[in-house]
Amino acid sequence: MNNLDVISLNIWQILISLANLAILFFLFKRFLFKPVKEILAKRESEIQAEYDKAEKATDEANEIKASWEEKMKTADDKADEIIKNAVEKADRRSEVMLYESREKAESIIRKAKAEAERDKRDAQETIKQEIVGVSAAISEKIIGREINMDDHKDLIDSFIDNMEEA
Amino acid sequence: MLEIAIGIILSGCALGAGIAMLAGIGPGIGEGNAVASACEAIGRQPEAKGEVTSTMILGCALAETTGLYALVIAFLLIFLAPGRFVNILLEAVGK
Amino acid sequence: MTILLLILTILPLVCSIAIKVAFIPASEGIAISGAHIFFTIDLPFGGLPITESQVNSWAVLLSLFFLCLFLTHGMKTKNIGVRQIIAEFIVEKVEGLVRSSMGEMFMGFGPFIAAIMGLSAMTSLQSLLGLYPATSDLNVVSGWAILVFILITYYKMKAGPLYYLKGFTEPIPVMTPMNIIGEIATPVSMALRHYGNVISGFVISILIGTALSGASSLIFGWLPGALGGYLLRIGLPAIFSIYFDLFSGCLQAFIFAMLTMNYVSSAFPADEYFRRKALKKARLEAKNIK
Numbered sequence: 001m002n003n004l005d006v007i008s009l010n011i012w013q014i015l016i017s018l019a020n021l022a023i024l025f026f027l028f029k030r031f032l033f034k035p036v037k038e039i040l041a042k043r044e045s046e047i048q049a050e051y052d053k054a055e056k057a058t059d060e061a062n063e064i065k066a067s068w069e070e071k072m073k074t075a076d077d078k079a080d081e082i083i084k085n086a087v088e089k090a091d092r093r094s095e096v097m098l099y100e101s102r103e104k105a106e107s108i109i110r111k112a113k114a115e116a117e118r119d120k121r122d123a124q125e126t127i128k129q130e131i132v133g134v135s136a137a138i139s140e141k142i143i144g145r146e147i148n149m150d151d152h153k154d155l156i157d158s159f160i161d162n163m164e165e166a
Numbered sequence: 167m168l169e170i171a172i173g174i175i176l177s178g179c180a181l182g183a184g185i186a187m188l189a190g191i192g193p194g195i196g197e198g199n200a201v202a203s204a205c206e207a208i209g210r211q212p213e214a215k216g217e218v219t220s221t222m223i224l225g226c227a228l229a230e231t232t233g234l235y236a237l238v239i240a241f242l243l244i245f246l247a248p249g250r251f252v253n254i255l256l257e258a259v260g261k
Numbered sequence: 262m263t264i265l266l267l268i269l270t271i272l273p274l275v276c277s278i279a280i281k282v283a284f285i286p287a288s289e290g291i292a293i294s295g296a297h298i299f300f301t302i303d304l305p306f307g308g309l310p311i312t313e314s315q316v317n318s319w320a321v322l323l324s325l326f327f328l329c330l331f332l333t334h335g336m337k338t339k340n341i342g343v344r345q346i347i348a349e350f351i352v353e354k355v356e357g358l359v360r361s362s363m364g365e366m367f368m369g370f371g372p373f374i375a376a377i378m379g380l381s382a383m384t385s386l387q388s389l390l391g392l393y394p395a396t397s398d399l400n401v402v403s404g405w406a407i408l409v410f411i412l413i414t415y416y417k418m419k420a421g422p423l424y425y426l427k428g429f430t431e432p433i434p435v436m437t438p439m440n441i442i443g444e445i446a447t448p449v450s451m452a453l454r455h456y457g458n459v460i461s462g463f464v465i466s467i468l469i470g471t472a473l474s475g476a477s478s479l480i481f482g483w484l485p486g487a488l489g490g491y492l493l494r495i496g497l498p499a500i501f502s503i504y505f506d507l508f509s510g511c512l513q514a515f516i517f518a519m520l521t522m523n524y525v526s527s528a529f530p531a532d533e534y535f536r537r538k539a540l541k542k543a544r545l546e547a548k549n550i551k
Contacts, residue, residue: 002298021376028373035348224523
């Protein structure tokens with residue numbers, strides 16, 4: 001009989017298989033679970049470190065963002081002020097300019113009016129002279145004799161004045 | 167005479183092994199019940215499928231034990247008992 | 262290095278196949294028998310036979326050891342390879358199983374459960390290689406069951422030996438013999454369950470093989486040489502071995518591990534243990550105050 005029976009019990013064989021299982025337990029513990037757990041813990045700590053770093057970076061970024069926002073806000077205010085000042089200045093200047101231009105226009109108008117008045121007077125004077133001249137000539141012709149200009153000057157003048165008044 | 171006695175021993179062992187395996191009926195019915203209930207449970211609660219299945223397998227394994235006892239008895243009757251009984255008979259006869 | 266470890270993982274199994282081919286004569290016809298005995302060492306209580314099942318389980322042990330080294334060597338925290346993914350998957354799965362069925366207190370059982378599963382599944386799956394599955398030897402599974410029984414008893418004794426002994430007379434003192442039998446039935450049923458499942462598959466495989474060879478020589482007997490006797494045995498037994506070896510082997514490994522976890526965690530008298538611990542702590546504090 002070179003084979004075991006189908007059902008047989010032997011205390012040494014039982015002990016050996018018990019020891020096999022115990023040895024495999026220690027092998028698994030030492031060579032499979034320990035390294036894997038170590039690597040998992042290491043990875044976890046690394047990930048934690050990364051998270052910490054990321055959190056720190058986010059905080060910093062937030063800080064910078066807040067300061068920039070602050071700056072932006074003040075800049076906005078400043079810009080508003082500048083614009084307001086500029087607008088005011090421009091308003092003032094435009095008023096002044098308007099006033100000045102109006103003044104200028106008025107003066108021009110006045111000058112023009114004065115000129116026109118003078119022209120009119122000049123024209124009246126010339127016309128008066130001409131009329132005097134012309135009427136003297138006509139009268140000469142009609143009367144047939146020379147009229148002394150100086151003699152009749154007063155007469156003509158009064159006539160013309162009457163005409164003017166009329 | 168001795169041949170007849172040994173023949174009776176062998177036939178008795180074989181019959182005994184066969185009868186012992188009648189115990190296979192019990193685990194069969196039991197496991198059938200367990201699986202039927204598990205199917206019902208999964209039908210009622212499909213999301214608990216994994217848990218129900220593993221519990222069912224464990225329960226089936228426990229229910230199977232009696233059948234396996236019968237199997238072991240049958241193996242003993244087939245492989246070990248004939249030799250022992252024949253030896254006992256031969257000793258009793260004095261050969 | 263990786264290749265070397267992979268070769269070392271496969272080498273023990275190849276060696277055990279070589280030993281089987283070299284030392285064990287091929288059997289003819291129906292031969293349902295135990296493991297082959299290579300030689301016997303003289304020891305009290307019947308001597309120690311070195312058998313095929315022991316050689317196979319040692320081969321599995323070595324193979325699993327080198328597999329561990331193969332999976333875990335050169336692990337990194339970033340850019341992990343397939344081997345590390347497998348190793349982490351195994352560890353996480355086993356730890357999750359232990360956590361869900363035993364609780365946080367028994368997390369040290371992870372390697373033990375992994376060892377039971379690996380050894381049991383691998384020795385059962387050895388029959389796919391044509392080897393004698395070591396789990397169909399009652400001695401092997403008895404050893405494991407006895408180790409589990411030792412663990413159960415150890416955890417029952419956690420709340421003191423007297424409390425453990427008192428547990429036998431629990432409902433009424435008359436029940437003591439029944440309780441002792443129930444205690445012993447645990448390892449016996451565990452061992453017999455595993456052994457019976459595997460050996461029934463083994464026996465059925467042998468019967469199917471024999472039947473197929475008989476049918477083959479009946480149908481194809483007219484073919485020349487020994488071909489007729491082997492024609493039906495090519496491929497067909499593999500279909501049956503999918504259930505009897507692959508499925509049943511893995512299932513039995515899982516069941517053995519699950520039962521171990523359930524028995525051990527239910528053996529631990531948590532309430533009594535923590536009550537005693539709190540009591541001891543309180544007494545110590547009272548002494549310190551004095």
